[in-house]
Amino acid sequence: MNTRAEVVIAAQRLPLREAAPFLAANGVPVFPCREAGKSPIVRHGLLAATVDVGGVERWWSRWPAANIAMPTGPASGFDVVDVDVRGSGSGYEWFDRACARLRVGDWALRVLTPSGGAHFYYPTQTGRSQPSWVSAKTQVDFRGAGGYVVLPPSVGADGHGGLRPYTLVGAGHGASPVDGDKLRGFLEPERARPRSAARRVEPPVGARAGALRAWVASRTEGERNAGLFWAACRMAEAGHSFDTTVEALAPAAEHCGLAAREIAATVRSAHRRARPAPAIAAQPDESRPVAAGRQAAPAI
Numbered sequence: 001m002n003t004r005a006e007v008v009i010a011a012q013r014l015p016l017r018e019a020a021p022f023l024a025a026n027g028v029p030v031f032p033c034r035e036a037g038k039s040p041i042v043r044h045g046l047l048a049a050t051v052d053v054g055g056v057e058r059w060w061s062r063w064p065a066a067n068i069a070m071p072t073g074p075a076s077g078f079d080v081v082d083v084d085v086r087g088s089g090s091g092y093e094w095f096d097r098a099c100a101r102l103r104v105g106d107w108a109l110r111v112l113t114p115s116g117g118a119h120f121y122y123p124t125q126t127g128r129s130q131p132s133w134v135s136a137k138t139q140v141d142f143r144g145a146g147g148y149v150v151l152p153p154s155v156g157a158d159g160h161g162g163l164r165p166y167t168l169v170g171a172g173h174g175a176s177p178v179d180g181d182k183l184r185g186f187l188e189p190e191r192a193r194p195r196s197a198a199r200r201v202e203p204p205v206g207a208r209a210g211a212l213r214a215w216v217a218s219r220t221e222g223e224r225n226a227g228l229f230w231a232a233c234r235m236a237e238a239g240h241s242f243d244t245t246v247e248a249l250a251p252a253a254e255h256c257g258l259a260a261r262e263i264a265a266t267v268r269s270a271h272r273r274a275r276p277a278p279a280i281a282a283q284p285d286e287s288r289p290v291a292a293g294r295q296a297a298p299a300i
Contacts, residue, residue: 004028004077005108005121005171012152012168017064019153024056029076031148032059032066036155036163039221039257046071046148046254067154073145074129078108078121079178080143082260085116086159091139092118098140098186108175111149114156114164119149125177132254133180134246136264138187142180146251188243209235209248217252225266228253232270242271 007026011019023030029049032041041063042048049071050056060066070076081104083091098104109121117139124130124144132147143149150156152166212231219227228249235245245267253263 005123005175008109008121008151009168009171011068014153016066016068016153017060019151020060020066020068021053021056023068023070023151024051025053027051028070028151030056030068030070030151032063033069033150033154035063035065035067036157037067038069038150038156038259040069041066043220045256046075046146049075049148067156068151069148069154070151072132072143072147072149074124075145077124079124079130079180080147080149081107081120081122081178081183082113082141082143082149083118083120084113084139084141084261086139086261089139094135094138094140094187095120098183102182102186103179104183105178106174106176107170107172107178109168109172110170111152112167112169114166115159118169119143119166120178122178123175128177130180131247132251133184134250134260134264135184135187136261136268140183140187141260142183144180147254213249213252216249217256219256221257224253224256224258225262227256228258228263228266229270232267233274236271236274242267245271 004027007023007028011023011028014022020030020032029051031046031049033039034041040046040048042059046069049069070078072078072080081095083095085091105122107120107122109119111119111121113119130142130144132144133142135141150166152168155163155165158164212234216224216227216231231249232245235248240248246264249267250260250263253266254260258266
């Protein structure tokens, strides 16, 4: 195969159990997600993605119906714009407006998702790593470093009680990288506006967010939402905005298997509940329960 885009195109015609090692053999790193789902099966999630054909064959021998996922960003050579469609609205209008108003980039692949949305694959820019982000109000998300997408021929819920495949419906010519910052600036222009002098200055994220990211990334199934909620509350109490909290914690939450919409909803709930704490000396949190045999929450 000449390009990874061509590899993804060819893999769509194969059964899942054959497509996964085919992708790996042709340089596309993959890892397994749950059957008809997006949650990683393997413990380290997207960090376990590999092009080792033997390892991939063992995974799909064990889970032959597992969906196939690929890390985005420099790990795979693809940044992906995720346009969603839900009962609350569609991201297509926003994305179309962005493409009409500014030079977003030329996509390499267009994949129709089971719910009616689409993944637009763009080649990564050499030497540039762009972080993943979520624009909840526009239903357009960005999958770069720290993110992942489910690949054809995987299947997923269509939102109406049924299952549909991820279907490759277009291949572009002369593809070029997408500028994630420029796209986000168009979708959420208020992020670029200078803060009013009267507004509270948001504190720097610092090492505290690193400890929270590690905590969230280590959560297993059954602990993920609660772990993200707890970490988001701590960031809100420290005075961080919703957007900063999502940027800091979303890659770790995706790593442990949470979907972008679920992440945004959980962080929003945490910000509604939590309030910035007064500037006092840090005290031990004696009210925080720690389950027996489980890692304690980070001291921050």
